Amino acid sequence: MVVLLASSGAAAAGEGGLTCPAERAVYRLDSDEGPLEVGFVPSRGRASIASDLYLYLTTVQRTYWFSFSVSNGYSGMTLIPVSDPRAEAARENGPALLLETRRMDEGLINEVLVSLRFYALDEKLGFLFEPPASGMTAPPMVMMPEIGLTLWYEPQALTEDRSADRDPIPRGIFRLTKCLSEARPAAYP
Numbered sequence: 001m002v003v004l005l006a007s008s009g010a011a012a013a014g015e016g017g018l019t020c021p022a023e024r025a026v027y028r029l030d031s032d033e034g035p036l037e038v039g040f041v042p043s044r045g046r047a048s049i050a051s052d053l054y055l056y057l058t059t060v061q062r063t064y065w066f067s068f069s070v071s072n073g074y075s076g077m078t079l080i081p082v083s084d085p086r087a088e089a090a091r092e093n094g095p096a097l098l099l100e101t102r103r104m105d106e107g108l109i110n111e112v113l114v115s116l117r118f119y120a121l122d123e124k125l126g127f128l129f130e131p132p133a134s135g136m137t138a139p140p141m142v143m144m145p146e147i148g149l150t151l152w153y154e155p156q157a158l159t160e161d162r163s164a165d166r167d168p169i170p171r172g173i174f175r176l177t178k179c180l181s182e183a184r185p186a187a188y189p
Helices: 002-014 106-114 147-153
Strands: 025-031 034-042 053-058 063-070 077-082 117-121 141-143 174-179
Touching (some): 034 174
Antiparallel strands (some): 025 034, 025 174, 034 053, 063 077, 141 174
């Protein structure tokens, strides 16, 4: 069954798949609650040392924002929750690093970070090892398979909304479904 799933996924992504610059890519995952969307927004400078793009995740409840972190060695890519980088409050110094603004113990911060692993996949379901960046071809698929854990138990860690409640999201692969005609307006800084 796993082989069948991998084969059908690769065929769906590879046959007639979109080619798009990362900053114009739109990904979708359907859920019982409604459609989920992932995309990238360029920064005017650098969103992080790893990429000049911010990632947004829009659920049926709200939009969450992230920058990318990449460690040396085998660890891979992790999303870092940030405040809305398009907001005026981000103009001078960029968005707030949300895990630094929350009163959470180090153990909980580490649990949240483990749930924020980001995987970019090629059309054959192979893993890509660098986060998307402006001008690069967008990966056909992306996934954050454990983010639902934090969205369910600690959603306030990923948003400025202190009233955030459980936000259900299934494990799944977001597929590139649309290429915008131009990049979204650049965010701060």
